[in-house]
Each structure stands twice: as structure tokens, then as C-alpha cells.
């Protein structure tokens with residue numbers, strides 16, 4: 421082991437030189453206009469757009485671990501807008517548009533790569549649902565169409581067209597489907613936000629939310645208490661726990677989601693391929709590794725352990741789709757804890773506490789929405805609580821009005 | 836494979852069980868407000884710590900109650916619902932909230 425590495429490892433100081441693009445850590449100020457709880461992609465994107473579009477820079481992002489170390493660093497980076505509901509498609513397609521320009525905007529390569537996403541139908545009912553999704557998508561300007569087995573064979577020659585005795589009848593071909601380097605998205609936003617004066621405080625855990633007369637007045641952390649004009653929670657899997665500190669409950673249950681990656685192989689798979697009947701999606705990274713993901717764990721947990729059961733069931737299906745993969749070795753496995761809503765749509769906007777805003781319920785599908793979440797949450801905060809039309813359907817009180825935005829079929833196994 | 840102890844069938848693979856959600860008191864469907872009903876159906880405590888939940892042993896269609904820790908993934912105790920529900924809970928749409936027995940049923944607690 422190089423001596424410098426050993427010295428580095430034994431150093432007591434926080435290794436700030438690793439974040440050469442970020443300012444050195446400072447003490448917390450006694451008060452901020454806006455406190456953002458959670459330094460994942462959503463938190464730093466909100467800070468970035470607050471500074472960039474609204475000139476609001478007296479902002480602190482408080483992160484208990486390190487920048488983007490939550491689900492932002494754990495997701496499989498599927499970016500797409502082929503949802504089912506008009507509310508969903510409208511929202512996600514704006515995010516996809518923003519993604520296309522992020523590398524330019526940051527002057528930093530987020531490795532955005534538009535490969536297209538292919539979802540397989542094995543039953544007539546799925547074919548019918550795909551027709552509807554294709555039409556809704558086209559209506560809102562997306563590039564999505566229903567294709568038959570011949571075109572599927574052409575797009576993915578290595579695919580077994582009769583996996584697990586479930587013949588592939590058709591596919592939903594979404595040309596806008598893409599992937600990007602998830603860490604780079606968090607770094608780009610954090611760099612842009614801090615350059616404009618936002619403070620990012622890592623290793624700063626929010627321990628309580630002080631609510632006085634229905635308004636949040638201060639945020640308590642392990643490094644002291646800060647007063648705030650308003651606060652936003654963007655803590656993904658920890659959403660219910662943070663809401664409890666602010667004194668309310670949410671319609672959320674936290675489940676682990678696992679994923680894994682193989683050793684690198686030669687490029688053979690361009691599109692992202694998924695099948696909800698097989699509870700599985702497969703994609704090849706630009707390094708050649710094959711990423712596998714599937715549905716959530718079967719029961720709620722706040723634990724990122726991996727299980728053999730999930731691996732067995734997921735890989736059995738992946739190997740049905742691409743039999744030659746049976747010879748590959750897994751390199752890494754991991755999990756994140758995800759804040760699931762019952763309708764597979766997010767919870768964004770107002771909360772029961774007047775100046776406390778929610779960006780939650782992102783479950784297994786919130787990486788793709790990072791840019792549009794940041795932009796709309798910033799608008800919400802800057803306007804003092806005027807909910808942007810784009811996110812109005814995702815308000816928490818939709819559940820009280822029984823007005824869910826059902827995206828389950830378009831989300832469960834594709835994220 | 837993780838093992839869960841079914842109060843009826845003994846130790847079984849966890850894949851034989853289905854998670855059924857938090858044990859909570861049901862408001863009276865006939866008389867409660869929409870908000871109370873939504874709160875019951877959708878909102879959760881979603882605690883990090885010890886939780887009390889309904890679970891189903893699918894092969895035998897047997898519902899029971901489990902206490903487990905959602906951070907350590909330990910199953911602490913499983914037991915038959917009769918430990919909590921001392922009398923049969925009727926799910927009628929008619930209201931009987933006026934009586935004390937009716938109130939007890941709604942709270943899901945026995946004597």
C-alpha cells in the first residue's frame with residue numbers, strides 16, 4: 421500500500437481535498453432563509469435552481485452522510501418518461517428534456533446516453549396497456565411506440581424471445597429512454613449551487629424540526645440549531661421519520677430495493693430492456709458491466725442488506741431473457757431504502773406545517789426526476805408556497821381526496 | 836433463507852409469508868369522515884424500530900401478528916391474533932359507535 425494512502429487513512433481531519441470542486445466545510449450560520457434537509461440529487465438540485473433562477477442563496481443543504489450517498493448513488497440510472505397518466509408523462513418528460521442539456525449547463529460530463537428503453541409484453545393485457553401508454557406519451561411529445569417481435573429481434577438480437585415460457589408478444593419502444601452517471605448529477609448541482617453561495621454541510625444530521633404555531637422556525641442538528649425562514653425535506657427513504665419530527669404522518673412505507681452488477685463484457689446490449697412479468701430489467705453500462713434490477717423487497721425495512729433470495733429470483737429471470745449471462749460473475753451488489761407510495765407517484769408540495777415543503781415518496785423511480793424536482797421545488801419555495809401546476813397533482817392531500825395518480829403498472833419493474 | 840416462526844405451522848421460509856401492514860384500529864366506516872378513512876387506509880407510522888404488523892402464511896391462509904425490528908431485520912415475536920382480539924370483530928357498515936362495545940371493536944381491542 422502506498423505510504424501516502426496509509427497516512428491519508430490515519431488522518432483525523434475530514435478529507436475535504438477529495439471534494440476539490442466544493443468549498444471547504446465551514447461552521448453553520450445561526451440562520452438561513454432556506455434549509456434543505458437531505459443532500460441527495462433532489463436537495464442539491466433545489467438549492468441550485470433557487471440560486472440560479474430566484475437569486476436565493478442564503479441556503480443551507482444539510483446532509484447526514486456525504487453528498488449523494490443515499491439513493492442518488494445507488495440507483496440504476498434509468499431515465500424515461502413513458503408513464504401512464506397525463507400528469508406523470510407531462511412531468512417526467514420535462515425532466516428528460518432538462519437532462520439532455522445538463523452536461524453543458526454544468527460544464528461537466530454527466531455521461532447522458534440516450535439508448536432507448538424497451539419494455540416487453542408477454543400477455544394480451546400488457547399489450548393493451550402499452551397501446552394506451554404509447555398514445556398518452558405521443559400526445560405529450562414523447563417518442564414511444566408499440567413494436568412487434570421482428571423489430572424487437574433487430575434491436576436486441578441476443579434476447580430469448582420465449583423467456584420462462586412467456587413468449588414476447590410486443591414491446592413498448594421508448595426512444596427517449598436514457599441513462600446518465602448518477603453521482604455526476606449530484607456533483608454538478610452541488611458545485612453549481614455552492615459556486616453561487618449555497619452552503620452544503622455534509623456529516624450534518626437533522627435531529628429535530630422545531631415547529632411553533634404551525635410554522636417551522638428552526639432545525640436542530642448534531643452540529644447545533646439553525647433558524648430558518650422555511651425548510652424542505654428531501655430525504656427519500658427517511659421521509660416518514662423526518663415528517664414525524666415535524667409532527668405529521670405520511671402515506672409512505674419504506675422498502676429496500678436491491679440491484680447488482682456483473683463483470684464487464686463486450687458491448688452487446690444497447691437499449692435498456694425490462695419486463696414486468698419477469699420482475700426484471702437489464703442494461704449494459706458504458707464500461708460493459710451488466711446492471712440488474714427488479715421489484716422492491718417483499719417487506720418494509722430500514723436496512724440496506726442484500727439477500728440471496730432476491731438475487732436468485734432476479735437472476736433466474738435475467739438469465740431466461742439472456743441465457744448466455746449464466747456464465748457471468750457478479751461483481752457488486754447493494755441496496756437502498758425507498759419511500760414507496762401506494763400509487764407509485766411522488767409526494768411534492770405543501771405539508772401540514774405552513775412553511776415546510778415536501779419532496780418525498782420518490783420510491784424506486786426518482787433519479788430521473790432530479791432536474792424537474794429541483795426546478796419546481798425551487799419555484800414553490802421562492803413563491804412562498806404557490807404550488808406550480810406541474811406538481812399540483814402530486815400533493816400529499818390527494819390521498820385524503822382519493823385522487824391518486826396511479827403509475828404502478830408503468831413503474832413497478834422499470835423504475 | 837430467513838426463517839419466520841408461524842404460530843400455526845412453526846418455522847418456515849420467509850418467502851411463504853406475505854406482509855399485511857401495520858396493526859391499527861379501524862374507524863367506523865359508516866360514520867367517520869373521509870379524512871379519517873383516508874388516514875386509516877393510506878397513512879402509516881412507518882417506524883424505524885419495533886413494529887407490530889399483520890402477516891399471512893400464504894399456503895395455509897392463516898393471518899397472525901408479528902413484532903419485528905425494521906432496522907435490524909430481527910423478528911421478535913409472532914402470535915395468534917386472539918392474543919389481542921378477544922372477541923370477533925364484525926365489519927358491518929351499520930353504525931354501532933354509540934355503544935361502548937362498538938367503540939371497543941373499532942379500536943380493535945378486546946377486554
Ligand SMILES: Cc1cc2nc3c(=O)[nH]c(=O)nc-3n(C[C@H](O)[C@H](O)[C@H](O)COP(=O)(O)OP(=O)(O)OC[C@H]3O[C@@H](n4cnc5c(N)ncnc54)[C@H](O)[C@@H]3O)c2cc1C
Nearest residue numbers: 458460461462484490491492495496498626756786787788
Ligand atoms: C437500487 C435502486 C435503484 C433505483 N433505480 C432507479 C432508476 O433506475 N431510475 C430512477 O429514476 N430512480 C431509481 N431509483 C430511485 C432513486 O434513486 C431515488 O428516488 C432518488 O435518488 C431520490 O433522490 P433524493 O435526492 O430524494 O434521495 P437521496 O439521494 O437518498 O438523498 C436523501 C439524503 O437525505 C439524507 N438524510 C436522511 N436523513 C437525514 C437527516 N436526518 N439529516 C440529514 N440528512 C438526512 C440521506 O443521507 C441522503 O443522502 C432507484 C433506487 C434504488 C435504491
